[in-house]
Structure formats: C-alpha cells, structure tokens
Amino acid sequence: MDKQLATTIFESLASGVRLDVFRLLVKNAPSGLVAGEIATLLALPPTNLSFHLKALTQSGLLSVVQEGRYQRYRANLPIMQELIAYLTAECCTGHPEQCFDGDSASGCCDTEPSIQSTQADSYNL
Amino acid sequence: MDKQLATTIFESLASGVRLDVFRLLVKNAPSGLVAGEIATLLALPPTNLSFHLKALTQSGLLSVVQEGRYQRYRANLPIMQELIAYLTAECCTGHPEQCFDGDSASGCCDTEPSIQSTQADSYNL
DNA sequence: TTAATAGTTCAATAATTGTTGTATAGTTGA
DNA sequence: TCAACTATACAACAATTATTGAACTATTAA
Numbered sequence: 001m002d003k004q005l006a007t008t009i010f011e012s013l014a015s016g017v018r019l020d021v022f023r024l025l026v027k028n029a030p031s032g033l034v035a036g037e038i039a040t041l042l043a044l045p046p047t048n049l050s051f052h053l054k055a056l057t058q059s060g061l062l063s064v065v066q067e068g069r070y071q072r073y074r075a076n077l078p079i080m081q082e083l084i085a086y087l088t089a090e091c092c093t094g095h096p097e098q099c100f101d102g103d104s105a106s107g108c109c110d111t112e113p114s115i116q117s118t119q120a121d122s123y124n125l
Numbered sequence: 126m127d128k129q130l131a132t133t134i135f136e137s138l139a140s141g142v143r144l145d146v147f148r149l150l151v152k153n154a155p156s157g158l159v160a161g162e163i164a165t166l167l168a169l170p171p172t173n174l175s176f177h178l179k180a181l182t183q184s185g186l187l188s189v190v191q192e193g194r195y196q197r198y199r200a201n202l203p204i205m206q207e208l209i210a211y212l213t214a215e216c217c218t219g220h221p222e223q224c225f226d227g228d229s230a231s232g233c234c235d236t237e238p239s240i241q242s243t244q245a246d247s248y249n250l
Numbered sequence: 251t252t253a254a255t256a257g258t259t260c261a262a263t264a265a266t267t268g269t270t271g272t273a274t275a276g277t278t279g280a
Numbered sequence: 281t282c283a284a285c286t287a288t289a290c291a292a293c294a295a296t297t298a299t300t301g302a303a304c305t306a307t308t309a310a
Contacts, residue, residue, distance in 0.1 A: 007141050014139035015268080016132050027215045035287060048269060050288050069277040069286045077213065084209060088202065090152045140298080160257060173299055175258055194256050194307040 001086040005060070009083055012059040017044065018052045022061055025075035032074035034067065126211040130185070134208055137184040142169065143177045147186055150200035157199035159192065 013019050020042055025032060033041075039049045053073060056062040061080075062073050088096065138144050145167055150157060158166075164174045178198060181187040187198045213221065 003141065003144065007139065007144055010135050010139040010144065011267095014132065014135040016128065017268090019128065019132055019135070023212065023215075026213060027218060029217045036285095039287095045270070046287065047271075047289090051268075054288085066276095071287065077216065080209060080212060084205060087148065087205060088151060090148075091202065092154045093152060136297095142298090161255095164257095170300070171257065172259085172301075176298075179258085191306095196257065 001082045006083060006086055008059045009061060009079065012056050012061050015052065015055075017042070017048070018056055021049070021052060021056060021073075022075060025062065025073055026077065029075050029077065032072045034070040034072050036070070038073065126207045131208060131211055133184045134186060134204065137181050137186050140177065140180075142167070142173070143181055146174070146177060147181060147200060150187065150198055151202065154200050154202065157197050159195040159197050161195070163198065 013022060021038060024038060024041060035046075035049065035053060038044075038053075039046055042049070044052075053062065053064075053071075057064055057073070061076055063076055064071050064073050066072075138147060146163060149163060149166060160171075160174060160178060163169070163178075164171055167174070169177075178187065178189075182189055182198070185204050186201055188201055189196050189198050191197075
C-alpha cells in the first residue's frame with residue numbers, strides 16, 4: 001500500500017454512487033452481482049454505472065470476471081484492511097500501544113492531552 | 126455512521142494533500158501539530174492548507190483547539206474504525222464469519238467461488 | 251498603542267470529476 | 281446469419297473541487 005493507491009481507493013469511495021455499489025457487493029459477498037443487477041438495484045443508467053464500476057475496479061476494490069455476456073463484480077474486502085493498516089502504521093510515532101488497546105481503538109487520540117509544547121523544536125516526519 | 130458521513134470522510138481523504146495531513150497527524154498523535162508546523166512540513170501555502178484543514182475538521186477526521194494565536198490539530202482515530210465497521214457491517218448477508226476469521230480479514234472475499242447463479246432471482250438489498 | 255505573527259475568509263480562476271446519449275464490441279439464441 | 285441483449289467506450293456538457301493572492305480577524309510582544 002503506497003500513497004497513490006491509498007488516494008485512489010479513497011477517491012473510489014468518495015462518491016455516493018460508488019459507495020452504494022461497494023456496500024451492495026459487500027452485502028452480496030462472496031457471490032457478487034452482475035452489472036445489470038447492480039444497475040437495476042441502484043436505479044442507475046448503464047453508462048453511469050459502467051463509469052463507476054471502472055473506477056472501483058481500477059482501484060482494486062472490485063474484481064470482475066466475465067460470465068458469457070455478463071460481467072460479475074465482487075468486493076475485495078482485504079484491501080480495506082490493508083488501507084487501515086497503512087493509515088495507522090506509524091500511529092503515535094511507532095508506539096501504537098498509546099492508541100490502540102488490542103482490538104479496540106477507542107482509547108486512541110480521543111482524549112485531549114495537556115499541551116506539551118507551544119513551539120515544536122523537532123517535528124515527527 | 127451514516128452514508129452521508131461515510132462519503133464525507135472518504136472525500137476528505139481522497140486528496141493527496143489531505144491524506145498527507147491526516148497521516149502526519151496520526152504519526153504525531155496524540156500531541157498533534159499547529160497549522161504552521163503542518164504548512165512547513167508539507168510545504169503548503171497557508172491558504173491552501175487552511176482549505177484542506179477545514180475539510181478534514183468538518184468531516185470529523187481532525188479536531189482543533191486554539192492555543193493563543195495557534196490552532197492545534199489532532200487526528201481522530203476512532204472515526205476510522207467506525208467507518209470500517211460501517212463498510213463491513215452487513216458483509217456476506219449478515220454472515221461475516223464467511224469472510225472474517227477473528228481479527229484477520231485475509232479469508233474474506235479474496236477467493237473466487239464457483240458461480241452459483243447466472244440469473245439472480247432475488248437480490249440482497 | 252503599535253508592529254509583527256498566525257491563521258482564516260473571500261473571490262477569481264484552474265483543474266478535475268460526474269452525467270448523459272449515442273455508438274460500438276461481444277454474446278446468445280432463433 | 282440475424283436480431284436481441286449486456287456492457288463498455290467515447291464525446292459533449294454540467295457540476296464540483298483545488299489553488300492562489302489579497303484582505304481580514306485575532307493574538308502576542310515591544
């Protein structure tokens with residue numbers, strides 16, 4: 001997971017239509033749906049749906065296989081987990097235990113710590 | 126977490142600049158950084174950074190507190206966890222055990238199951 | 251009080267993304 | 281082969297988002 005891919009994935013889900021499509025295919029995992037079914041269920045013109053399916057597929061969020069004249073789309077769930085790992089990989093300067101306690105993230109960064117330095121001398125890139 | 130919020134969050138991260146800002150603040154959690162530090166580190170004009178910080182804050186990904194003449198920004202990590210839960214809540218028609226085995230998602234939907242029905246009679250909205 | 255600093259808002263412009271109809275390519279069944 | 285069907289590619293247009301400089305508000309220090 002690099003920055004370019006992460007941005008592409010977020011762009012892919014940054015549309016109401018594409019978010020609907022992806023969630024519909026998550027619901028219908030692992031069998032997936034063919035394009036026409038998606039168009040019917042979401043009441044979308046075929047050209048518009050095709051535009052969004054292309055974006056989702058190119059970002060890796062969907063996979064597609066041909067079945068005769070149909071195109072069957074499936075959601076790629078693991079990529080979402082990789083995305084989260086990418087976002088939180090260097091959480092808290094490599095000390096994620098400050099943020100996450102096991103499976104729960106409820107302890108992370110939602111507290112307001114006292115101000116430590118008004119003028120930072122060294123940053124944390 | 127509703128659709129509108131989810132879309133807004135994805136839109137917020139669907140920009141290279143905003144993704145850089147958010148990850149920088151994840152790294153620098155929980156102390157956060159003030160706007161000028163972010164601008165310096167990412168080499169962004171103040172107006173442009175302000176534009177993106179506003180988007181990130183309005184979506185809830187960042188919190189901001191005033192410190193004198195400074196504005197300190199912090200990443201809101203838990204919202205990301207809520208977002209993932211939203212995306213996978215109805216995974217596999219309410220049978221996520223088909224997809225996720227405990228903490229790992231590696232088993233989910235990355236296999237290509239044999240085609241079950243070419244023409245679906247009932248959908249799964 | 252005055253000058254300097256930090257950050258935002260606003261307006262204009264540039265750039266990107268979304269939507270639609272028409273045309274096209276591939277598949278199926280008569 | 282031919283007509284119907286599924287889906288995508290293309291082009292034109294509409295709509296949204298990103299970027300920048302100038303002006304403005306608030307805070308700090310002299």
